[in-house]
Amino acid sequence: xxxxxxxxxxxxxxxxxxxxxxxxxxxxxxSDEAVRRLAVGDQVRITGNITISIGLPTHKRMLxxxxxxxxxxxxxxxxxxFHLSSYLEDAADGGLPRxxxxxxxxxxxxxxxxxxxxxxxxxxxxxxxxxxxxxSVASMKExxxxxxxxxxxxxxxxxxxxxxxxxxxxxxxxxxxRLVTLRVRDLAATVAIDARGNSLYENLHQRAADRLPxxxxxxxxxxxxxxPSPQPSK
Amino acid sequence: xIPQSLIRSVTATLYERSLKKIPDxxxxxxxxxxGSERDETGRRTISIMLDSAAVAAxxxxxxxxxxxxxxxxxxxxxxxxxxxAVRQAIVDGFADLVRNIQPxxxxxxxxxxxxxxxxxxxxxxxxxFDVIDDADYVxxxxxxxxxxxxxxxxxxxxxxxxxxxxxxxxxxxxxRAGSQPCPPIVVGVGIGGxxxxxxxxxxxxxxxxxxxxxxxxxxxxxxxxxxxxxxxMGFGPMGTGGDxxxxxxxxxxxxxxxxxxxxxxxxxxxxxxxxxRISNAGEVxxxx
Numbered sequence: 001x002x003x004x005x006x007x008x009x010x011x012x013x014x015x016x017x018x019x020x021x022x023x024x025x026x027x028x029x030x031s032d033e034a035v036r037r038l039a040v041g042d043q044v045r046i047t048g049n050i051t052i053s054i055g056l057p058t059h060k061r062m063l064x065x066x067x068x069x070x071x072x073x074x075x076x077x078x079x080x081x082f083h084l085s086s087y088l089e090d091a092a093d094g095g096l097p098r099x100x101x102x103x104x105x106x107x108x109x110x111x112x113x114x115x116x117x118x119x120x121x122x123x124x125x126x127x128x129x130x131x132x133x134x135x136s137v138a139s140m141k142e143x144x145x146x147x148x149x150x151x152x153x154x155x156x157x158x159x160x161x162x163x164x165x166x167x168x169x170x171x172x173x174x175x176x177x178r179l180v181t182l183r184v185r186d187l188a189a190t191v192a193i194d195a196r197g198n199s200l201y202e203n204l205h206q207r208a209a210d211r212l213p214x215x216x217x218x219x220x221x222x223x224x225x226x227x228p229s230p231q232p233s234k
Numbered sequence: 235x236i237p238q239s240l241i242r243s244v245t246a247t248l249y250e251r252s253l254k255k256i257p258d259x260x261x262x263x264x265x266x267x268x269g270s271e272r273d274e275t276g277r278r279t280i281s282i283m284l285d286s287a288a289v290a291a292x293x294x295x296x297x298x299x300x301x302x303x304x305x306x307x308x309x310x311x312x313x314x315x316x317x318x319a320v321r322q323a324i325v326d327g328f329a330d331l332v333r334n335i336q337p338x339x340x341x342x343x344x345x346x347x348x349x350x351x352x353x354x355x356x357x358x359x360x361x362x363f364d365v366i367d368d369a370d371y372v373x374x375x376x377x378x379x380x381x382x383x384x385x386x387x388x389x390x391x392x393x394x395x396x397x398x399x400x401x402x403x404x405x406x407x408x409x410r411a412g413s414q415p416c417p418p419i420v421v422g423v424g425i426g427g428x429x430x431x432x433x434x435x436x437x438x439x440x441x442x443x444x445x446x447x448x449x450x451x452x453x454x455x456x457x458x459x460x461x462x463x464x465x466x467m468g469f470g471p472m473g474t475g476g477d478x479x480x481x482x483x484x485x486x487x488x489x490x491x492x493x494x495x496x497x498x499x500x501x502x503x504x505x506x507x508x509x510x511r512i513s514n515a516g517e518v519x520x521x522x
Contacts, residue, residue, distance in 0.1 A: 043278075087340055103296075106382060108414060129416065129472065131413060131473070149472060151283065151286060151472060154282065155286070156296075157282065157285060174351055188282075201412070201413050211468065219398075226452070
C-alpha cells in the first residue's frame with residue numbers, strides 16, 4: 001500500500017518546483033524600489049558595504065542608543081545589517097583589522113531588537129539564518145526591507161566575498177560581537193522574507209503544522225504494520 | 235602505556251579535524267539527498283553545502299564559524315595503562331588547539347551566569363568517561379557542540395508512554411527547531427534509563443554512522459518511519475523548503491522505571507564528529 005506522508009502531487013516546498021529561480025546581482029545601498037522588487041525564493045549576489053554583528057549586547061546597545069536619541073558610531077540608515085560572525089585579525093600598526101572569515105548565525109535570538117532596529121534605521125536588508133518572527137516581518141513590510149538566508153556552514157564560500165574591512169566599532173567586545181562594516185563582492189544568499197510580508201519560514205512552519213495530522217496518521221499506520229498484533233501486558 | 239602527551243595531541247587534532255572536514259558518510263548522505271530533493275532551491279542549497287565542505291577540506295579552512303564548545307566522549311579499555319593524567323591531557327590539548335589552529339577560532343565558551351565568553355571555563359572541555367571491558371585501547375570521539383543545533387535539543391520525562399507519545403514528542407522537538415538548526419539534520423533519540431542517561435544515549439545516537447540501520451527490528455522500524463515523517467514536514471535544506479529536513483534518525487533505549495525520559499539530540503548538516511583509537515602500544519587509528 002502506498003505511503004501517505006503528506007498530500008499527494010504536492011510540491012516539495014514553497015511550490016517552487018519547475019519554476020525558474022530569479023537571480024539578482026545587487027549593488028548596495030538599495031533603493032526602496034529595488035528592495036520591493038525582490039521576492040521570496042529569489043537568489044541574490046550583493047556587492048557593497050554590509051554591517052555585521054552577532055552580539056546580543058550589541059543589539060541591545062544599538063536599540064537603547066537609538067531610543068535615547070543618540071547616534072550610532074556609524075550611519076546604518078537604509079543599510080544592510082546581517083547576523084554574520086567574523087574573526088577580526090588586528091593590524092600590527094593599529095590600522096583597520098583584517099576579516100579572516102564569516103558565516104551566519106541564528107537570527108531569531110534577536111527577535112526582540114530587530115523590529116526597533118529595522119524601523120529606526122530604515123534597514124533595507126537584514127539576514128543570517130533561520131529567519132525572524134512575525135513582528136519583524138511586519139516592520140520589514142512597513143519600511144521596505146528583506147531578510148536574506150545565508151548558508152550556515154558556508155564559511156569557506158561566503159568568506160570569498162570579503163573585500164576589506166571598512167570600519168570596526170565597539171571594539172571592546174569580542175570579535176563576533178563588534179559592529180563591523182565590510183566591503184563585499186558577490187555575496188550569495190536567498191531571499192527568505194520579502195518586503196511584501198511573505199516569509200518562507202512562516203509559510204513552511206504553517207504548512208508543516210497543517211501536514212502534521214496526516215503525518216501522525218501515517219505514523220500510526222506504519223506502527224500497526226510493524227506490530228500487527230499488540231503485545232499482551234505482562 | 236599511553237603517555238599524557240599523546241592524549242593531549244590526539245584530542246587537539248580531533249577537534250581541528252572535526253571543524254575542517256565533514257564525515258564521509260555525511261557527504262554521501264547529502265549527495266543522496268540532493269538526488270531525491272524535489273525543491274529547486276533545496277537542491278541548489280545542498281550543492282553549495284557540498285562545495286563548502288569540499289573547499290574547507292582542500293584549503294584547510296573552517297566549515298562553520300561557530301566552532302562550538304569542546305565535547306569529548308572517552309571510552310577506556312580496562313587493560314590500558316596511562317602514564318600521567320588523562321583529564322588534564324584533554325584540557326591541555328584544547329588549550330594547544332586554541333593557541334595553534336589556523337585560521338584562529340572565535341570565543342564560544344560562555345559563563346552561563348554572566349555570559350562572559352572566553353576559551354576556558356569550568357568543566358571545559360566537557361568529557362564523559364566510559365569503560366570497555368578487557369580492551370587494550372582508548373577510544374576518543376570529539377563532537378563539538380554549537381548553538382545552531384544545540385539550542386533545540388530537549389528532554390522530557392513521561393510515565394509509561396506509548397510509542398505514539400514518544401514519536402509525537404520527537405516530532406514536536408523537530409517542529410520547534412523547524413528551519414533553524416541548519417538542516418538536513420541528524421536526529422538522535424535516547425529513550426529510558428534515567429534523566430542523565432537518556433541524554434547520553436541520545437548524544438551517542440547522533441555519533442552513529444549516518445543511516446546505519448539499527449540491529450533491533452523495533453528500533454529500525456521506528457527510525458525508518460520517523461525519518462519519513464520528519465522529511466514530510468517540508469522544512470528542507472537550510473530551512474528554506476524541501477524534502478531533506480533530516481539525513482537520519484538514530485534511536486536507542488535503556489531499560490527504565492515507569493518514568494521514562496525521552497531525549498532528542500540534533501546535529502546540523504556538517505555533523506561534526508571525529509574519533510581515534512589509541513592502543514596501549516601508542517598506535518593511533520583515526521575514524522569518523
